[in-house]
Amino acid sequence: MSHEFNDDVGKKMGMWIFIFTELFLFGGLFLVYAVFRANYTEGFHSAAADLDAFVGTLNTVILLASSATVAMSITAVQKGNNKLALRFIIVTVILALAFMVNKYFEWGHKFDLKLYPGSEIMEQLGKGEILFFGLYYMMTGLHALHVIIGVVLLMISYFKVKNGTVNSQKFIFLENSGLYWHLVDFIWIFLFPLMYLVT
Amino acid sequence: MEDKKHHISSFNSLLMVLIGLFIMTGISVMITEIHFSTFSVGVALLLASIKGYLVLTYFMHLKYDEPIFRIMVFLILLLFAIVIGITFIDYLLR
Numbered sequence: 001m002s003h004e005f006n007d008d009v010g011k012k013m014g015m016w017i018f019i020f021t022e023l024f025l026f027g028g029l030f031l032v033y034a035v036f037r038a039n040y041t042e043g044f045h046s047a048a049a050d051l052d053a054f055v056g057t058l059n060t061v062i063l064l065a066s067s068a069t070v071a072m073s074i075t076a077v078q079k080g081n082n083k084l085a086l087r088f089i090i091v092t093v094i095l096a097l098a099f100m101v102n103k104y105f106e107w108g109h110k111f112d113l114k115l116y117p118g119s120e121i122m123e124q125l126g127k128g129e130i131l132f133f134g135l136y137y138m139m140t141g142l143h144a145l146h147v148i149i150g151v152v153l154l155m156i157s158y159f160k161v162k163n164g165t166v167n168s169q170k171f172i173f174l175e176n177s178g179l180y181w182h183l184v185d186f187i188w189i190f191l192f193p194l195m196y197l198v199t
Numbered sequence: 200m201e202d203k204k205h206h207i208s209s210f211n212s213l214l215m216v217l218i219g220l221f222i223m224t225g226i227s228v229m230i231t232e233i234h235f236s237t238f239s240v241g242v243a244l245l246l247a248s249i250k251g252y253l254v255l256t257y258f259m260h261l262k263y264d265e266p267i268f269r270i271m272v273f274l275i276l277l278l279f280a281i282v283i284g285i286t287f288i289d290y291l292l293r
Binding site: 009012013016017020023024027031034035038053057060061064065067068071072074075078079175178179182185186189190192193194197198 | 208275
């Protein structure tokens, strides 16, 4: 009798420990944000007012929905409905791409206004504004990089579900990809009010 | 192989969580439209924390996984809170 060793709890724990390192990577930036915000309250207020709260809200809705669809794809796989799972993964990827398109236009608009680190207009702003925009680009940029990595993981999951490597008995790869995607959503949940809302 | 029954989240429960998240996003946007400065920062962060809790509990399946995952996440978030707390104590007492 062959007994395949399969430690799903261990695999999931490895993913969680990796997620903790990611939380501290962003956590450090949140800490920098908090300290500078306390020191340069006025500058942060006026700089945050330049961000488009509508685009931020739209991207929040998109990411929350994509987080739900990836969770639903896991439910579908567990119920043995791989076809439905594939559809949910596709919807998740489309939402992720919509997020990136929004981000592209948002950053593009800022660049048109010459609001980027090192520009002449930026250098004439106060310290608080410069720090805010530096953190804005750093944090949303790092977050966008995670969105791209998440899309790659979701695409790999898609093919694994399609060829049956991920199925109703073995779905840890999709679960861990899902965890990564929820992490992207989790970080955005805190980025959104701090960057766009609290002006 | 696996004797233990794996909990499967229902589509409906996931949808309900999503609707809850949408509603809280709406509230935080509306509240910050009225400028209460410090108050709105607090409310926005409180709502974000509730949203984060929902994502961890239901989307990330912590409610139904082995308790060790919940304990680990709790300790990590506690550690982060301590790091923030100590940094601010340092800044305020300088």
